[in-house]
Amino acid sequence: MGMMTVGDMMSRDPVSVPPSCPLREAAQLMRRLRIRSLLVRDDSGFIGIMTGTDLANQVLSDEPIDGKTVSQIMTPHLLTIDLDEPLRVANEMMAAHHVRHLVVVEDGQPIGIISARDLLVPEEDVPGSIPFWPNHLLKEVVAALLTIALIVALAVLSPAPMLNQADPFTTPAHIKPEWYFLAAYQFLKFAEVFTPLGEWAPKLLGVGIMGVVVLILVFFPFIDRNRDRAPRRRPFAILFGIVCTLAFIGFTVWGHFS
Amino acid sequence: MAGKTPKARRGFKSESATSVFNLVSLLTGSLYGELDERLDFRTALSRALKKPVPAHVNFWFCFGGVTFLIFLIQMVTGVALLLYYRPTVEQAFASVVHITNNVPFGWLVRGFHHWGANLIMITVMLHALRVFFHGSYKAPRDFNWVVGTLLMFALLLFGFSGYLLPWTELSYWATVVGAEIPSAVPYVGEYLTYFLKGGDQVGQLALTRFFAVHVVILPAGALVLLLLHFLMIRRLGISGPL
Numbered sequence: 050m051g052m053m054t055v056g057d058m059m060s061r062d063p064v065s066v067p068p069s070c071p072l073r074e075a076a077q078l079m080r081r082l083r084i085r086s087l088l089v090r091d092d093s094g095f096i097g098i099m100t101g102t103d104l105a106n107q108v109l110s111d112e113p114i115d116g117k118t119v120s121q122i123m124t125p126h127l128l129t130i131d132l133d134e135p136l137r138v139a140n141e142m143m144a145a146h147h148v149r150h151l152v153v154v155e156d157g158q159p160i161g162i163i164s165a166r167d168l169l170v171p172e173e174d175v176p177g178s179i180p181f182w183p184n185h186l187l188k189e190v191v192a193a194l195l196t197i198a199l200i201v202a203l204a205v206l207s208p209a210p211m212l213n214q215a216d217p218f219t220t221p222a223h224i225k226p227e228w229y230f231l232a233a234y235q236f237l238k239f240a241e242v243f244t245p246l247g248e249w250a251p252k253l254l255g256v257g258i259m260g261v262v263v264l265i266l267v268f269f270p271f272i273d274r275n276r277d278r279a280p281r282r283r284p285f286a287i288l289f290g291i292v293c294t295l296a297f298i299g300f301t302v303w304g305h306f307s
Numbered sequence: 308m309a310g311k312t313p314k315a316r317r318g319f320k321s322e323s324a325t326s327v328f329n330l331v332s333l334l335t336g337s338l339y340g341e342l343d344e345r346l347d348f349r350t351a352l353s354r355a356l357k358k359p360v361p362a363h364v365n366f367w368f369c370f371g372g373v374t375f376l377i378f379l380i381q382m383v384t385g386v387a388l389l390l391y392y393r394p395t396v397e398q399a400f401a402s403v404v405h406i407t408n409n410v411p412f413g414w415l416v417r418g419f420h421h422w423g424a425n426l427i428m429i430t431v432m433l434h435a436l437r438v439f440f441h442g443s444y445k446a447p448r449d450f451n452w453v454v455g456t457l458l459m460f461a462l463l464l465f466g467f468s469g470y471l472l473p474w475t476e477l478s479y480w481a482t483v484v485g486a487e488i489p490s491a492v493p494y495v496g497e498y499l500t501y502f503l504k505g506g507d508q509v510g511q512l513a514l515t516r517f518f519a520v521h522v523v524i525l526p527a528g529a530l531v532l533l534l535l536h537f538l539m540i541r542r543l544g545i546s547g548p549l
Contacts, residue, residue, distance in 0.1 A: 053544075177548075178359035185360040192369035193376050200380065200426060204418025211407055214400040215479030217508070224480040227466060229428040237488070256491035267456045269439075270449030278442030279549050290439050 055139050056132040058168065059153045059161035065090040068097075068120035075119050076104055086150045086162055089123050095159055097123040100150055129154045130163065139163050225304070232297045233259060235304030262293075363548040367441075370434035375533070377427040381465075384420040385522065392472070394518040396511045399474035424466055431459050443546040451539040454532055461529045468521040471514060482517070483509050 065088035066075055075087055079101065089097040103122045107114060128146055130139055132155045139151055143165055153161040179185060226234050240255025265272060273286050280287050342348065391410055393402040406413035435455065438444055444452035471482045486509065489499035505512025 177362050179362050179364075180356070181358040181360050182356035185364060188364070188366060189369055189372050192366060192373050196373050196376055196426070196430075197380075200377075200419055200422050203422040203426075204415055207422075208414055209407070209418045209421035211404065212473075212475035212477050215474045215476050217479065217510075219476075221476055221480060224477065224484060226481045226485065227470060228425070229463065229466060230485070252491040253493070256488060263460070267453055270444045270446065270452050273445070276445060278445060278546070280440065280442075283442065286442075287440065290436075294436065 053136050054132065055130055055134050055136060055151075055153050055163050056155075056161075058136060059132075059163040060084070060167070061161045063088045063152070063159055063162045065095065066099075066119055067091060068118065068123070070119045072104070072107065072114050072117045072119065072122070075099065079104075084162075085164060085166075087119070088127075088152065088159065088162075089119055095127055095152070097125045098127055098150060098152065099123040102149070124148075127152045127159070129159070131155070132160065136168055140168055143168075228301065228305070231304035232300035235300040235307060238304075238307070239300070266293075361545055361547055364545060367433075367437045368545065370430050370437060374427055374430045374434055377423050377430060378529070378533070380419060381423045381427065382526070384416050384423065385526075387416045388420060389522060394472070394514055396474065396514055399472060399514065403473040424469065427462060428466065431462055435459060441546065441549065445546075447543050448539070448546065451536060451543070454536045454539070458529060458532050458536060461525055461532065465521065465525050465529075468517040468525065471509075471517045472521060474514065479509060482513065486513070 063086075064078070064082060064084060066078065068089050068091050070089075079085065079087060086098055086100040088095055089099060097120075099119050099122060103124065107117070107122050128142065128148060128151050130142060130151045130153055132153055142151060143149060149165040151163050152159045153163050225231065236259060237252075237255040240251045240258070243250035243254045246254075273283070275283050275286065277283050388406060391402060391406045391413065393399060403417070406417055408414070438452065438455070467482075467485060470478045472478070486500055486503050489503065490496040492499060501507070503513070503516070504510075505516050
């Protein structure tokens with residue numbers, strides 16, 4: 050997880066108070082909940098933020114705290130940052146605006162607060178992660194040993210075949226490529242169906258269609274602009290993937306038996 | 308070793324600053340000694356080991372690493388085969404027979420290379436399928452997908468070019484058929500096929516070219532792409548849970 054986002058480190062469910070909330074009450078709320086900022090919300094929505102720094106400045110101003118409300122000392126605008134932004138951006142925004150709290154928004158709605166302190170959490174303590182060593186590496190090592198065992202077993206039990214030497218003057222009866230080229234091979238044979246279009250058609254269309262499929266595959270992220278990753282919310286891409294996979298398997302099997 | 312700090316090392320060194328010690332610490336130094344003092348490998352190593360991995364990562368996520376492992380096996384066994392293989396029309400087949408029958412463990416090394424070539428195609432496809440259905444190819448990892456697909460086609464070209472090298476009946480004729488495929492490209496197709504074969508026939512020049520492609524051009528290109536692939540995934544991290 051090289052690029053951690055604001056959403057990974059923020060505090061969820063920001064606490065909000067009305068602008069008329071007395072300062073003493075707000076300070077007690079912050080201490081009880083162990084938070085360092087409160088969002089201020091009236092009927093029109095979120096209108097500001099009050100932080101521990103605002104409270105400290107109020108105390109230092111020597112004015113009586115009683116009778117004062119949150120609206121009198123709050124910062125009357127919100128600096129917001131999107132859930133998906135990397136932590137680096139949060140850091141830069143805080144430095145640029147000389148603040149220590151940003152409101153995290155998703156689709157324009159405040160869903161959390163990220164503070165300067167949240168940026169200090171060591172990378173390896175990210176919630177929902179396991180350390181590379183030894184937890185993840187163990188899986189990789191098991192997979193590597195299984196792979197090596199498989200290759201050794203195959204190489205010993207089924208040695209690489211030694212066929213006859215090439216003879217350019219004798220064409221063997223059945224030439225088929227390696228299995229991973231069978232799908233392409235069979236598709237080119239299948240392209241004979243384009244023969245009614247003209248002598249040129251089977252070869253050009255066969256190779257052309259494969260070329261287009263390859264280009265779509267290579268540049269797929271730039272064709273599929275849907276940002277959602279959950280399979281249910283990208284039915285078209287999933288369907289496309291299943292069709293391509295089945296077509297590859299189908300042409301491979303067909304090529305094998307043809 | 309692990310308990311010794313660089314500070315303790317320095318103390319030890321000032322007592323007996325021998326050239327032998329400097330030589331030994333050059334060997335062990337990449338982790339704890341002289342080199343570490345200058346380059347701080349220890350911090351780099353500890354950061355690499357502590358690097359967090361999302362907890363949802365399961366065995367499906369190992370196919371990329373397994374593909375790279377087989378790639379390394381192919382490099383090592385490939386270099387071993389290179390020590391005995393002779394890339395000429397007259398001698399290629401005989402040298403492969405020699406490797407298989409006479410060279411100590413030659414049959415085993417060739418077996419590894421043969422089966423590695425087949426398995427790497429399976430693992431790279433499973434890796435691509437995992438990335439596709441997991442939606443991991445989406446931005447910000449979109450450029451890494453492009454590099455990955457190029458690597459997959461590089462592997463296919465490895466297979467195609469390596470297939471000709473033993474100069475067997477099937478490899479010869481599969482190449483004759485396969486080399487015709489580029490000729491379907493409009494305008495430049497015939498030239499491409501001619502360039503690939505080094506003439507009208509699949510002969511010595513075709514073997515030389517396929518050999519050069521298989522042992523120099525593709526490995527060099529694939530290593531550059533692999534470096535890009537790993538640097539990008541290192542920077543961006545494994546995609547989160549669905």
